[in-house]
Amino acid sequence: MTEEVKRLRCAVADLIGENERLKSENEVEKTPEEKLREYFEETKRTRDERHLAGDTEGKRFHGGALVGICNTLELLGIKIEGVNA
Template identity: 50%
Template sequence: MNAKITVPAEVAEALGLYVGATKSKTEAFMSIRNDGDIYKQSSVIRSYFKSNIDGILEALVNGYTVEQTPEEKVREYWSKLMSDRYNVNDEHHLDKLSAEIHGIIKTLNLLGIKIEGVND
């Protein structure tokens, strides 16, 4: 069995629109291939996969997962740090985790980025 590939949310949405608008994944593939850059959705898909037409077929046949946004990655890492912080018994490790948490907040604030659940 082949593994699912990971694609950005915009590509996943475009693939989903094609699959939903056609009768089969084969028909969706043919439409994407034949539409070229006429439609925004086909343009998004073709731009992401570039000349790797097999990648489009692989995504349609094997499925795909949606790539996390940078904010989601930070939020997930933040949650892990917070969980580790409350479960650690070693003072040195606790200091390291606290410094890392402070560094994340400081960096996001310096960049003017607000992430819900992290520094909002």
């Protein structure tokens, strides 16, 4: 392998590393409210899918999870848009 190829490989490796560093700096962590809203929406979709599939127990289970989420937020006095507000 020539010196030029070695230098180019090192330059590419450096660029890849820099790209990864920049991507991680620009990632924004979701707030607890955003995380809960996503979980609520996912659980709601799953409940609806179970209902359409005729899975009564699955529908009840996921429906109960939704009630639990809303009851917990109510007890804590927390309102989250798209969940219980």
